[in-house]
Amino acid sequence: MPNKTLSVREDELSLWERAGRAAKDSHTTVSALVASALAHYLRATETITVRMYSSNGADRLEAFTGRWLVNAQLDSDQDPDQHKAELLRGSFGHKGASAEWRTGIAETGRGRIAVYLHHWDYFNDFPPELHVFDDLDTALHKLAGDDRIPPGVWTDARIALVRLPVVWRDI
Structure with a gap:
């Protein structure tokens, strides 16, 4: 052995x-x-795949290993170029600019924080954004005041980062 x-x-x-x-x-x-x-x-980790578009219409998928802290509500769908591309669906914010944007916050496999911002009109003028930070405090500091991000998601992400101790038994 x-x-x-x-x-x-x-x-x-x-x-x-x-x-x-x-x-x-x-x-x-x-x-x-x-x-x-x-x-x-x-x-507890998974492959997280997000769809990215640039303002010139170029389309690509970006993937990383991690777990959603604040779920961006990804749903698999068929794509002619990617057999199981991840497409966004679900609820957006309720009022103001955040009503048009969805936020997903993930802990990466390397312990970093990824913040994914997705606009409902992503095909035209608002390409999705994927920001990566060393930790949640840095992400909050850098994106504080960004009205695309509902304030409650930071608290949700902080709570999801807490890991309860696990006692492993061979039973």
């Missing part, structure tokens, strides 16, 4: 000691706990 080596930071030692006790109590190994946690984490 191949070996894999993990580097453990000093401030994580207590976590690994807890994992050792949990593994012993569950009659399993730390390796089995880590493998199970990785499998669960990877199932």
Whole structure:
């Protein structure tokens, strides 16, 4: 069986000691706990595909691994060039400029924050935008006051980022 080596930071030692006790109590190994946690984490991510248009009418899809914090309500549909292209549908904002824009916020597989803005009239003058930030606070700071983004989505994204601790058991 191949070996894999993990580097453990000093401030994580207590976590690994807890994992050792949990593994012993569950009659399993730390390796089995880590493998199970990785499998669960990877199932929680997906390939996120968004449709992008430029003002000159060029059409493309952009994809990344991650999970939606604020779902842009993507729906699969057939596309002659892409067998399962992701097309937007669903609700937009209720009033003002945000009524014409939809916002999706995702945590990428690398832990960054992607903000996708999509206008209902994307074919003409308002191509979609995909902004990537190191963290949610930076995204909020850079896009604060952007009236295309409903204010509640930032709170929704912050709540979705909270991960409850999981105790893995081999049962």
